Amino acid sequence: MATVQDQLHSRLTSSATLTALLVGGIYKRPLKRGDVDTAGRLVPPGATPLAFAGPHVRPSAVIVDRGEQSAALAPVDSAVMGFPEVWLYAAHTETGKQQLALAWEEAYSLLHRWRFAGASGTGFETLVVGRLGVMDDPALAAAIVDRMRLQVAGLWRNVN
DSSP: OOOHHHHHHHHHHTOHHHHHHOTTEEESSOOOOOEEOTTSOEESTTOOGGGEETTEEOSEEEEEOOOEEESOOSSSOEEEEEOOEEEEEEESSHHHHHHHHHHHHHHHHHHTTEEEEOGGGOEEEEEEEEEOOSEEOSSSTTEEEEEEEEEEEEEEOOOO
16 A cells, blocks of 8 residues: 555656656655665665755755544544645755746645545545745755645545
């Protein structure tokens, strides 16, 4: 069963427009400088080398899953709600700011009010419920960041 994070990743990576804008990639883990060794392994493990070009971050996204929260703990049908986030990154340049704005608009059009199916007849709807706004990234030098906060709500079906 695909997680909400997997579903969001699939939705965003299925857009040719968004993947063309986010040439550094769309990830389900934090951005981390690194490289690929001669055996094809990431060094260090978990590195995202495509997200970097020299000292600059390339336009990229990270999907952060904050976990789904069930409204009921009993083994019955219940509501479920989660608040994942999409972090968008770009170089701290005018071009980077433009790329970030375009990527935000495309991600918004893909995710706001998007509905998708879960396991066993469950259904979810995604709403964009918040935005950080473009700011300097405190962790990545010469990078800007924006955050899209999502609400994913639906029904959780007990199939036992």
